Amino acid sequence: MSTKLLKATEAKIIKNLMELGLPATEAKIYLALAYLGSASAGELEKRTGIQRPHAYKALNKLEKRGLIEREISTPTIYRAEFPEKTLATLIAQKKVEIIKLERNLQLLLRQIKLHRKSSQILRLKDNEYRFIIITGLSNIIGKLKEA
Incomplete structure (x- = not known):
């Protein structure tokens, strides 16, 4: 695969991850981990161009979301969960958000009807x-x- 095509594919995947709720930095870090299998923050900085402090913030958020795991070692190694699990997790989180929005919409509609x-x-x-x-x-x- 050519470098140009690879970059376009990566950009599309990052866009899709963002549509599923990941901020750009987290999407780039996750994709790099998915490609590499595992990496340190330093390796991720080289791969993505994201400065290490920002990479650590993104890694912590990804870990809290359950999308990556951290190996206690020196240096700390991060691994992406299987993409199937990751995408299922992101979709489940979006579904929860949609349910909340639907509840809020119903409440809003009831309030509007009461005050109309x-x-x-x-x-x-x-x-x-x-x-x-x-x-x-x-x-x-x-x-x-x-x-």
Whole structure:
């Protein structure tokens, strides 16, 4: 595979990892680990160009997410979990986020419905109407003009 094609493939994979919720730095570090199998922070810095302090932050976050594991050694060695497990973990985390968003949406919709001011006659079905009290002369005139 040519270097240009490899870079384009890596960029696409990083983009996909970001869509699954990883920040760019974490996505680059994870991909490098997935390619290398295992590496130290220094090796990752050389491979990705990400400065070591930033690499350590990303490694810690990836470890907390359960996407990599750390070997206690000198230097510390990091290993990427199997991609199948990693992707399943990221998708599961996204599903949890979606469930939270759906709950928040339902709550928001209920709150809006409770506070919504109906100030017009609503046509329900064919010739069915609901009558609503309209207060204020300007509102009444406005509704008459709309009718």
